[in-house]
Amino acid sequence: MSRFMTLPAADQSERVLDMQKPPLSLADKAYTVIEEMIVTLNLAPGTVFSEAELSRQIDIGRTPLREALQRLTAERLVVTMPRRGMMVTELNITEQLALLETRRVLDHLIATRAAKRATAKHRDELKTLAQALTSAAADKNTAEFMRLDRECDRVLEEASRNSFAAQACAPLHAHCRRFWYAYQNNGDLNQSAALHSALMTHVANDDPEGAGKASDTLMNYLEEFTRSALDLY
Template identity: 35%
Template sequence: MRNVATEPGDGEELSLAERAYRAIRDRLVMLEIRPGAPINEDQLAQSLGVGRTPVREALKRLQYERLITTYPRRGTFATEVNITDLAYISEVRQELEPLAAARAARRATATDRATLTALRRELESVDPRGHAAADLMHLDLQVHRAIYAATHNPYLEDTLVRHDNLATRIWCLFIDRLSDVAGHVEEHGPLIDAIVAGDPDKAAQLAGNHVEGFERAIRAAI
């Protein structure tokens, strides 16, 4: 399994259920567990080195987040990626991503700014020829999650993490048809600069443009 995208709390002692949740979630988001694939609790528990109870707790959360679905007498499966959901997901993100960027620009702590600055340096080192598309998407997830955490609004953060996860699944489904994945990820550079500089208006504008560009790129690839 690839390393999951880092996020707030990674430096803390996490419960087994939280560890299982994050690992399974990111496998689903990155389509390492393919849409429609059956979810086997025993196999997941074995691969993660935990018992079945933490896995079951994780799966309950993932069902709420629309990443898995359970059918009576059939079992549990990774949800299908439905392209018709793109408009609904984008509708939410177009409203909330600019809000989050602006709040992050106003509220980011010194630690938040250090995290974002480190990600900015990583973005600068991106070589489209030397980075696999999946690695670029992991970096994309890290940037988004760091921005959401910098809002210091747990309700806004949770909502956007869930919707960004769903958007990333769509992105990963069409990644082979997209011509400029690196360019999409590198767009975060100016956004991070605006947040670190404490410029909420510019941060909001750049975040809105980024979401609109995402939807255009996906629709062009369909």
């Protein structure tokens, strides 16, 4: 398989965040594993692969794998290549900026609604995540930071109690994590952690106005980060 790398072992973020989530179905497990491989460039942009190869690589059967790939195709992280298999989509800065324009609106909605509707459990989780994210950035542990960032998004989406916004936003977050990972040397992990932590703190403190402003500030940073990637071309 072209450009395959070994999937990194789970690190301490999984121990920090034992959120007692329900067990994943095989299709959900396949989706989670493959999405992480794509986000962390273990399946690099432009990589062509077959279902059979990927099934052996992650040790998951073809049926749940196919379901996962259908989701990833719908989210535009992979595309079908007739008679060749499937390919991980390329990174595109113009598309990334359009994505952020959409994400800005959805993230603001999720942040303000989460601040109003979060349960005590959600608020405790967000406080824990804010601390863990800051620690991961201080340790320069990008892999852990990415897992924690994904968990932050999940808790905020769940706390917002708006399944339509959450469903629309989840794939946008995956694309953003991949873009960040690809151009991480052009950014500041500590600054990103501080902005994420500020957002989670406002939500945890039942502050919708502050959460909305923090969300917009984070999006401003991500747009600047994306535009800075143009300098690398």
